[in-house]
Amino acid sequence: MLLAIDQGTTSSRAILFRDDLSILGIQKSEFPQYFPRTGWVEHEPEEIWQSVLSVCRSVIAEAKIDTSTIAAIGITNQRETTLIWDRTSGEPIQRAIVWQDRRTAEHCMELHQQGLEDVVSYKTGLLLDPYFSATKICAILDAVPGARERAIRGELAFGTVDSFLIWRLTGGRVHATDATNASRTLLCNIHTGQWDDDLLDAFNVPRALLPEIRDCSAFYGETDPTLFGSAIPICGVAGDQQAAIIGQACFKPGMIKATFGTGCFALMNTGREAVRSRNRLISTIAYQLDGQRTYALEGSIFIAGAAVQWLRDGLHFLTEASAAGAMAAKSDREQRVYLVPAFVGLGAPYWDPEARGALFGLTRNTGPNEITRAALEAVCFQTNDLMTAMHADWPMAPRDEIILRVDGGMTTSDWTMQRLSDLVHARVDRPAITETTALGAAWLAGRYVGLCSTADLFLASWQSEKSFAPLQTKNERDKDIAGWKNAVSRTLSTPIV
Numbered sequence: 001m002l003l004a005i006d007q008g009t010t011s012s013r014a015i016l017f018r019d020d021l022s023i024l025g026i027q028k029s030e031f032p033q034y035f036p037r038t039g040w041v042e043h044e045p046e047e048i049w050q051s052v053l054s055v056c057r058s059v060i061a062e063a064k065i066d067t068s069t070i071a072a073i074g075i076t077n078q079r080e081t082t083l084i085w086d087r088t089s090g091e092p093i094q095r096a097i098v099w100q101d102r103r104t105a106e107h108c109m110e111l112h113q114q115g116l117e118d119v120v121s122y123k124t125g126l127l128l129d130p131y132f133s134a135t136k137i138c139a140i141l142d143a144v145p146g147a148r149e150r151a152i153r154g155e156l157a158f159g160t161v162d163s164f165l166i167w168r169l170t171g172g173r174v175h176a177t178d179a180t181n182a183s184r185t186l187l188c189n190i191h192t193g194q195w196d197d198d199l200l201d202a203f204n205v206p207r208a209l210l211p212e213i214r215d216c217s218a219f220y221g222e223t224d225p226t227l228f229g230s231a232i233p234i235c236g237v238a239g240d241q242q243a244a245i246i247g248q249a250c251f252k253p254g255m256i257k258a259t260f261g262t263g264c265f266a267l268m269n270t271g272r273e274a275v276r277s278r279n280r281l282i283s284t285i286a287y288q289l290d291g292q293r294t295y296a297l298e299g300s301i302f303i304a305g306a307a308v309q310w311l312r313d314g315l316h317f318l319t320e321a322s323a324a325g326a327m328a329a330k331s332d333r334e335q336r337v338y339l340v341p342a343f344v345g346l347g348a349p350y351w352d353p354e355a356r357g358a359l360f361g362l363t364r365n366t367g368p369n370e371i372t373r374a375a376l377e378a379v380c381f382q383t384n385d386l387m388t389a390m391h392a393d394w395p396m397a398p399r400d401e402i403i404l405r406v407d408g409g410m411t412t413s414d415w416t417m418q419r420l421s422d423l424v425h426a427r428v429d430r431p432a433i434t435e436t437t438a439l440g441a442a443w444l445a446g447r448y449v450g451l452c453s454t455a456d457l458f459l460a461s462w463q464s465e466k467s468f469a470p471l472q473t474k475n476e477r478d479k480d481i482a483g484w485k486n487a488v489s490r491t492l493s494t495p496i497v
Helices: 046-065 105-113 116-123 134-142 147-152 160-170 197-203 240-247 307-316 321-329 370-395 416-425 436-448 457-459 475-491
Strands: 002-007 011-017 023-030 072-077 082-084 155-161 174-178 213-215 236-241 256-260 265-270 281-288 291-303 338-340 358-360 403-407 427-431 466-469
Touching: 002 046, 002 291, 002 436, 011 436, 023 046, 023 291, 046 160, 072 147, 072 160, 072 240, 082 370, 105 134, 116 197, 134 147, 134 197, 134 240, 147 240, 155 160, 160 174, 160 236, 174 416, 197 358, 236 436, 240 256, 240 265, 240 281, 240 291, 240 370, 240 436, 256 370, 256 436, 265 281, 265 370, 281 338, 281 457, 291 370, 291 427, 307 321, 307 370, 321 370, 321 416, 338 370, 370 416, 370 475, 403 416, 403 436, 416 427
Parallel strands: 002 072, 072 236, 174 213, 256 403, 403 427
Antiparallel strands: 002 011, 011 023, 082 155, 256 265, 265 291, 281 291, 338 358, 427 466
């Protein structure tokens, strides 16, 4: 038995996997989001922790198993979200700054003006953007009186959510992260796999704050026995998108997965080569096993499922997010309505933190169905932008031979997946096991304790639940994409030249 903790942006889940990686049980708990100012997004760390404890205990109780039968725990987490806590008490010194937060845009601009973009991009594969953790660390240290001095003295600890959970689960005995989460901080040299002194100096981050970097499949200590009744080893850790590329068995260079959750994240495996993008994508560590790093090109879309949440909770067009596909199917196709969901700026390949959302093409006949369709199509258009950039950067696999493996909440909609296939002009495969992020974390943990098969065998056993092939004509697709590009160009704070 394996227990996967999937700590996401809006909820925490615990999934029990049998030894053959079939699912025995799932529990989920949502927790609040905080928006203290425009562009700011925060989480209360204690609420994250309590949600994780709750779902783990619930899934174990529901399955009626003894915790001694759980061979290992795997953790996957929302990336870049930044926490700093007291090493003695374990208490955070302020709320977590979430990956979506844009408060450090000005700091990033200052660093860019100092000419640091090139060295940062070369060493980290990333861009100078508020999305990543380093400037969030500075924001916390500068906001809390005395925090920077305490950090220098070694009294505080920084971590992304995985590190915070490891610390809490082990009773404060282990302060560690894995290579994938480390690679999202702007402080890790992805070529060496280590924290980089030049980067620490550039961002003014004290080294004493940082966790130890380990393999994705490695020993991260044991849980405090008082939490679940017995000590359980933690043996797998990966950021959510890297866990998904593992869960989708994208172990061969050229394979692509896209996860449609709060945001959308597409990763292409580039093997042992850390490709430096010419199209504003990022190069990241896909996974690190036995000290060997495998890399990926990644494109990040900040708003995907969050747009459907906005339709439901903000505009009240929907009572359930699952109704979006059916509403879109009833829309007037003659109306070409475009939503550019730049609610927190635009991610790849535009990277414009100052862009804001907009609707284009409205008529007197435009209603909830048409706007819902535009929200779903916006995710598809952005995914096509990412795939186009990926193949421009790394054209090793021909575009017309690509199969896109998808996962996440939005993929349950057949309408959305068909539109995705049409607009990216590629086959889209939805997996038989849709909990791919948790599956990746479970496989990493199972690999370490000897329960799971090798990567090659795992790839061979992967199964599709349903495939979608392009049905739209080239002429219609070209019109749709031209309209999308026009809409984006009007939304950017700095127009495309």
